[in-house]
Amino acid sequence: MYIYNKCDQKIIDERVAQFRDQTQRYLNGQLSEQEFLPLRLQNGLYIQRHAPMLRVAIPYGLLNSTQLRMLGTIAQKYDKNYGHFSTRQNIQFNWPKLEQVPNILADLATVQMHAIQTSGNCIRNVTTDEFAGVTPDEIEDPRPYCEIIRQWSTFHPEFAYLPRKFKIAVNGHASTDRAAVKVHDIGLNLVRNEQGEVGFEVLVGGGLGRTPLIGQTVRVFLPKSDLLSYLEAILRVYNRYGRRDNKYKARIKILVKAMGIEAFREKVEQQWRDFKNSNKRLTPETIEHMQAFFNTTQYENIDDTKQQAEDKALATQKENHAGFTHWLKTNTHPHKTPGYHCVILSLKMTGHAPGDISGDHMLAVADLADQYSLGEIRVSHRQNLVLAHVRTLHLFEVWEKLKALGFATANIGRLTDMICCPGGDFCALANAKSIPVAEDIQRHFDKLDYLHDLGPIDLNISGCMNACGHHHVGNIGILGVDKKGREYYQILLAGSSYQDANIGKILGPSFERNEVVDVIDKIIKLYVQLRVADESFAEVLLRIGIEPFREAIYKSNDEK
Amino acid sequence: MMKNNPKAMQTNLIKDHTIVQDHWITLTADNPIHQADQKHIIVPLDLWKAQKSELIQSEKTLGLLIPNTTELTEVADAFTVVKLIAIDFPVFTDGRGYSLARIIREAGYKQELRAVGDILKDQLFYLSRSGFNAFELRSDQNIEIAIKGLSDFSISYQ
Numbered sequence: 001m002y003i004y005n006k007c008d009q010k011i012i013d014e015r016v017a018q019f020r021d022q023t024q025r026y027l028n029g030q031l032s033e034q035e036f037l038p039l040r041l042q043n044g045l046y047i048q049r050h051a052p053m054l055r056v057a058i059p060y061g062l063l064n065s066t067q068l069r070m071l072g073t074i075a076q077k078y079d080k081n082y083g084h085f086s087t088r089q090n091i092q093f094n095w096p097k098l099e100q101v102p103n104i105l106a107d108l109a110t111v112q113m114h115a116i117q118t119s120g121n122c123i124r125n126v127t128t129d130e131f132a133g134v135t136p137d138e139i140e141d142p143r144p145y146c147e148i149i150r151q152w153s154t155f156h157p158e159f160a161y162l163p164r165k166f167k168i169a170v171n172g173h174a175s176t177d178r179a180a181v182k183v184h185d186i187g188l189n190l191v192r193n194e195q196g197e198v199g200f201e202v203l204v205g206g207g208l209g210r211t212p213l214i215g216q217t218v219r220v221f222l223p224k225s226d227l228l229s230y231l232e233a234i235l236r237v238y239n240r241y242g243r244r245d246n247k248y249k250a251r252i253k254i255l256v257k258a259m260g261i262e263a264f265r266e267k268v269e270q271q272w273r274d275f276k277n278s279n280k281r282l283t284p285e286t287i288e289h290m291q292a293f294f295n296t297t298q299y300e301n302i303d304d305t306k307q308q309a310e311d312k313a314l315a316t317q318k319e320n321h322a323g324f325t326h327w328l329k330t331n332t333h334p335h336k337t338p339g340y341h342c343v344i345l346s347l348k349m350t351g352h353a354p355g356d357i358s359g360d361h362m363l364a365v366a367d368l369a370d371q372y373s374l375g376e377i378r379v380s381h382r383q384n385l386v387l388a389h390v391r392t393l394h395l396f397e398v399w400e401k402l403k404a405l406g407f408a409t410a411n412i413g414r415l416t417d418m419i420c421c422p423g424g425d426f427c428a429l430a431n432a433k434s435i436p437v438a439e440d441i442q443r444h445f446d447k448l449d450y451l452h453d454l455g456p457i458d459l460n461i462s463g464c465m466n467a468c469g470h471h472h473v474g475n476i477g478i479l480g481v482d483k484k485g486r487e488y489y490q491i492l493l494a495g496s497s498y499q500d501a502n503i504g505k506i507l508g509p510s511f512e513r514n515e516v517v518d519v520i521d522k523i524i525k526l527y528v529q530l531r532v533a534d535e536s537f538a539e540v541l542l543r544i545g546i547e548p549f550r551e552a553i554y555k556s557n558d559e560k
Numbered sequence: 561m562m563k564n565n566p567k568a569m570q571t572n573l574i575k576d577h578t579i580v581q582d583h584w585i586t587l588t589a590d591n592p593i594h595q596a597d598q599k600h601i602i603v604p605l606d607l608w609k610a611q612k613s614e615l616i617q618s619e620k621t622l623g624l625l626i627p628n629t630t631e632l633t634e635v636a637d638a639f640t641v642v643k644l645i646a647i648d649f650p651v652f653t654d655g656r657g658y659s660l661a662r663i664i665r666e667a668g669y670k671q672e673l674r675a676v677g678d679i680l681k682d683q684l685f686y687l688s689r690s691g692f693n694a695f696e697l698r699s700d701q702n703i704e705i706a707i708k709g710l711s712d713f714s715i716s717y718q
């Protein structure tokens with residue numbers, strides 16, 4: 001992974017000093033609330049329902065064990081011993097004290113971490129596929145480009161006061177998208193053109209929130225060397241022409257929609273032509289230099305005999321342990337190196353807020369990473385953790401250890417692997433609670449055999465229309481709404497965040513909290529009834545639409 | 561030197577990393593060109609557009625005050641005439657002035673580029689990196705403290 005050089009370190013150290021001074025001036029009354037606001041936001045600090053919330057950046061979701069240990073220690077020392085992994089591959093601490101935040105940032109800086117630009121109207125943490133660099137089907141490892149973008153966007157002087165926040169995601173595949181690039185302000189797909197060169201397809205104007213929109217292609221093929229110049233051109237057009245009169249209409253998606261993709265493209269390309277021969281171009285050396293950081297060379301060479309022996313042992317373990325077999329099926333992902341696997345730690349165990357993890361457990365996972373996964377941990381946008389380099393021969397051991405920690409629920413990609421925002425329990429903007437709804441659903445659907453039989457289903461919950469829980473792009477989406485001061489829940493169906501990205505449709509009038517599980521149950525039962533052979537939930541919806549579901553839910557309700 | 565000059569103490573201008581006296585005056589409706597006794601005058605964009613030739617022929621040294629929504633085509637012909645361009649920041653959170661500054665610098669303008677309006681210490685570093693070399697701070701700002709904002713960081717990525 002990327003290692004800071006002296007300059008990187010100096011920059012974040014100076015940032016800590018700067019924020020210490022700003023916090024001091026605010027506490028002394030020299031900075032007004034209003035003037036302090038954007039400054040603290042650019043350091044990831046929100047004022048929440050109960051206390052400040054500090055969001056720490058995990059660039060493209062990649063951590064080493066030392067960093068995870070530091071996060072765990074911070075949770076223990078400054079918080080109530082836990083942290084929350086967000087859908088943007090970051091971590092949030094819900095209970096820090098404002099006057100301690102400069103100290104937390106100083107601690108983070110010792111392990112090359114920070115909270116820079118994790119909030120505020122600036123370029124946020126760039127995100128990617130949690131299996132980047134190891135999944136067999138990628139065109140190239142997207143992480144070197146993520147790091148290039150991270151450095152370029154960090155303290156970019158021109159783009160610190162954009163009309164609104166700005167999110168960039170990079171995906172390394174042509175056909176699979178685990179980074180949800182189509183619902184980002186800018187989405188980048190690594191692609192190969194007819195000449196066989198690798199570059200980027202550039203999408204723009206996707207996003208969720210109040211006006212959910214799917215991103216559109218602004219450029220079919222962008223040479224790698226032009227990555228930053230093109231991003232800069234898009235950002236400049238947005239910074240100059242994006243709306244600033246209404247914060248709900250200020251995202252780039254609104255600008256792209258208002259101008260039309262053609263006119264938007266024309267403006268960007270015009271700006272880009274002026275940049276093209278400037279020093280903004282990336283040289284092959286810069287790219288290679290960055291790629292070198294991500295080339296893992298520590299893999300053991302597994303010959304055929306060894307591999308066969310390990311596979312045989314694995315087969316026996318599977319035979320003897322049905323739970324292990326289930327777990328292997330859902331909670332592992334192939335690795336491009338023979339003898340290695342990615343293991344997904346489910347942070348979605350029943351009775352636990354999705355994405356939450358205690359400081360003690362962070363330390364335990366860091367130890368597992370050292371022992372079994374080259375000291376590296378990843379955070380997925382579906383709020384789980386990944387040990388990306390686990391040897392075949394260790395899988396069983398890892399499973400047992402994860403079981404002991406509570407992270408071995410075999411539900412990845414299944415109904416109970418929900419994305420869920422902090423909602424009304426923590427967030428001041430919420431219309432309704434989301435965590436208790438997630439819990440109700442988990443309790444109802446906790447039979448593993450049944451979950452596995454249902455196949456892949458994404459269920460996403462947001463506590464309000466800001467959509468931090470990505471409810472629009474879940475196969476099932478749940479949205480907290482406020483009806484005359486009471487918590488209600490709207491259900492959406494047929495969303496997707498993958499290569500076939502789609503905004504879900506609202507099923508109909510909203511429900512009270514105690515009705516939600518029942519509604520989900522009916523939807524699922526109807527799916528089971530209607531599926532043909534091994535058709536997935538998403539495929540059934542694609543084939544028959546949401547109408548039969550609507551009928552089933554509201555007709556039976558009328559009869560009540 | 562500053563200490564012996566009480567007038568200089570009241571300045572709110574930083575130029576080229578130094579606290580300096582402002583010898584420019586901005587034209588307004590109350591203070592039109594024929595009344596301005598100062599040699600250095602800053603002309604708002606509208607006035608510049610309306611009275612370009614008259615202004616050029618006057619004996620004054622000219623500066624231009626532009627809103628942050630200005631297009632390059634509106635000001636490009638002024639680059640060789642004016643000695644100062646001031647970009648207005650209506651509120652410090654409105655970042656359009658940063659892009660406009662870069663556009664103007666990229667187009668080859670080399671004279672004074674001044675940020676005026678809602679200018680605070682915490683934005684000086686980014687402003688200077690976007691091409692501004694002069695900052696007219698909001699009147700309540702302590703300029704001695706503010707100038708330190710220019711050296712918040714010793715290195716940059718871009």
Ligand code: SF4
Nearest residue numbers: 421427430463464468
């Ligand atoms: S979706 Fe709404 S309730 Fe949930 S975290 Fe975002 S703002 Fe808060």
